Amino acid sequence: MTVHEPIGCHEAVAHLWEMLDGQLDELDQRLLDRHLAWCLRCCGELAFARELRGMLRARSEAPVPDDVLRRLETFIDDLPAPATGEAPG
Amino acid sequence: MLGVDERTELQRLCRQELPGLYSLARRLGGVDAEELVQDTLERACRSFRSLRDPQAACKWLRTILTNLWRDRMRRDGRLPDEVPVEDERDFSLYRTLEEEDPLPYSDTLHVDFLGAFSEHDVHVVLERLPLRYRAPLVLRYIEGFDATEVATLLDLPDGTVMSQLHRGRQRFERELWSYARESGLVDGLAMTADGATEGTNA
Numbered sequence: 001m002t003v004h005e006p007i008g009c010h011e012a013v014a015h016l017w018e019m020l021d022g023q024l025d026e027l028d029q030r031l032l033d034r035h036l037a038w039c040l041r042c043c044g045e046l047a048f049a050r051e052l053r054g055m056l057r058a059r060s061e062a063p064v065p066d067d068v069l070r071r072l073e074t075f076i077d078d079l080p081a082p083a084t085g086e087a088p089g
Numbered sequence: 090m091l092g093v094d095e096r097t098e099l100q101r102l103c104r105q106e107l108p109g110l111y112s113l114a115r116r117l118g119g120v121d122a123e124e125l126v127q128d129t130l131e132r133a134c135r136s137f138r139s140l141r142d143p144q145a146a147c148k149w150l151r152t153i154l155t156n157l158w159r160d161r162m163r164r165d166g167r168l169p170d171e172v173p174v175e176d177e178r179d180f181s182l183y184r185t186l187e188e189e190d191p192l193p194y195s196d197t198l199h200v201d202f203l204g205a206f207s208e209h210d211v212h213v214v215l216e217r218l219p220l221r222y223r224a225p226l227v228l229r230y231i232e233g234f235d236a237t238e239v240a241t242l243l244d245l246p247d248g249t250v251m252s253q254l255h256r257g258r259q260r261f262e263r264e265l266w267s268y269a270r271e272s273g274l275v276d277g278l279a280m281t282a283d284g285a286t287e288g289t290n291a
């Protein structure tokens with residue numbers, strides 16, 4: 001059995017988003033969990049990363065200007081019937 | 090008869106996804122968003138048969154749009170291929186906030202800081218990022234594609250996208266901080282004592 005060096009804050013922080021993305025392998029996850037079990041600051045970093053991630057998703061809508069919306073809706077109204085048969089190529 | 094129903098269904102899906110598509114086109118940037126959405130709708134119309142499950146329409150349309158965007162950017166020589174990712178200096182917004190303490194009266198400094206950003210502010214910050222960071226961040230964290238899908242969409246190796254995401258996140262944090270300082274967002278927040286923030290649950 002291999003003994004793994006505990007990781008420090010620097011490495012822990014570098015892995016937080018990957019953890020939130022579900023992209024850490026088992027070993028890195030275990031090392032990170034061990035660090036988070038005692039490091040309050042990195043727990044704070046984790047909560048913050050979660051907020052930031054949520055903010056990026058929730059607060060970056062670019063609203064469609066009215067005139068653009070009208071033109072695009074007309075464009076949709078005028079779309080022909082979808083191509084039938086096999087897709088070309 | 091079948092054609093009529095399909096046309097109605099396609100139009101319904103397009104109308105439903107319109108705001109999201111326009112938003113994505115704007116956030117990817119570098120092209121005329123309205124034109125890109127029109128081309129996407131036309132392409133969707135031509136390949137509607139390839140959409141098996143209407144539930145997947147959202148992702149299907151976004152994939153078409155991103156592919157068209159990528160091809161256009163590449164044609165114009167504006168798509169950075171495998172540009173080696175420069176070594177961004179490590180930056181932690183969390184620690185910077187702690188050290189600079191821009192909201193001395195706040196008990197929930199970090200959340201209040203993020204709460205000060207409007208949709209417009211976030212958009213401006215994203216626009217400041219170089220394309221090689223912005224595109225992967227937008228596709229991964231706003232559109233919800235996973236990292237492998239992002240790599241396919243951008244036609245880049247997985248490893249390149251992973252490091253672009255990593256550096257891009259740090260750059261995004263750094264830009265949030267400089268934007269907050271330049272635009273007086275932080276001062277404004279410090280002065281409004283009530284500082285009510287909306288929840289940012291994903």
Ligand SMILES: [Zn+2]
Nearest residue numbers: 009012039042
């Ligand atoms: Zn730590």
